[in-house]
Amino acid sequence: xxxxxxxxxxxxxxxxxxxxxxxxxxxxxxxxxxxxxxxxxxxxxxxxxxxxxxxx
Numbered sequence: 157x158x159x160x161x162x163x164x165x166x167x168x169x170x171x172x173x174x175x176x177x178x179x180x181x182x183x184x185x186x187x188x189x190x191x192x193x194x195x196x197x198x199x200x201x202x203x204x205x206x207x208x209x210x211x212x
Contacts, residue, residue: 161197
């Protein structure tokens with residue numbers, strides 16, 4: 157099973173636009189890891205973040 161999301165995958169998972177995800181990354185509102193120019197998201201951390209936000 158895949159353990160990380162790309163920007164487009166996390167946008168689809170959260171049902172928002174990729175522009176919204178990029179803005180959240182810029183403003184450090186969503187947990188992410190940057191590896192050179194790539195932005196990746198841990199599925200487990202995103203799900204925990206959602207629970208803490210009251211989203212699940």
